[in-house]
Amino acid sequence: MPTPYLGNPQETIKILQKYNFNFQKRFGQNFLIDTHVLSKIVDYADITKDDFVIEIGPGIGTLTQYLAEAAKKVVAIEIDKSLIPILQDDTLKEFANVKIINQDILKVDLNELINRENDGKPVKIVANLPYYITTPIIMSLFENNVPIANITIMVQKEVADRMKGLPGTKDYGALSLAVQYYAKPYIVANVPPNCFMPRPKIGSAVINLERYEKPIVSVNDEKMFFKLIKASFAQRRKTLYNGLRNSNELDFSQEKIAEAIKELGKGASVRGETLSIEEFAKLTNLLTKRYI
């Protein structure tokens, strides 16, 4: 066991006091202090001694210690430079398989990093991130085709519910479809505020996204697929027909939209929120085939 072994409030407080650390609100710093949650994250990320793991936002290195014990190699990317000495000289000093990078994750070229450090082979991503950058990060990982086997990430409980939302439910929306196009979501644990220091105001959840080898549905035009989804959910209570007709980003005639909805086997009053991912794919292909 490394010393200090983190993951309980006493050790976390000791480290924070030793370095006179000030929590930075703008970096969303809520450190995990619950060993049960830490073990669950590592278990569900399915990390073995063959795995290369990228941790986004290691904080004082609590989760990183667990990851380093389970994985072949861990690269931990942390934006806050005041945490780097804590990680390097203290909490992670005993781990030869951990590399710490002081950078903003939004500015790191992960494809290049994975090519350099792991011969371009798929990696596992683990993170307990500030909530305001969670969705942009997940979407950019998928959209930029970063080679990923899975992502195991702490998110706001409400965001986890939306990621795995199903048609016709209040949680179903553009985020559900974007995530489920690329990956299979599974909620690993609901995590109450008392598992963190300091305590956040809202509940969190750990979600595991198991990436599909290729997207779950096949579309002629991926950009159009996402535009249609966005337009369909822009005004939730409107019909699909009105959503598509009113969108500034789409340029289909009324007749074409009505015809495609009919060909989809739906009535004129159908709402976008009732369509499955397969139906959105079919709608995309119906609307775009006439351009080919």
Ligand code: SAM
């Ligand atoms: N992983 C630690 C844990 O579980 O205790 C810390 C989690 S804390 C919620 C989020 C961490 O992400 C902080 O250490 C914060 O400084 C870091 N962070 C915030 N924005 C970041 C960014 N853009 N790039 C890299 N790290 C970031």
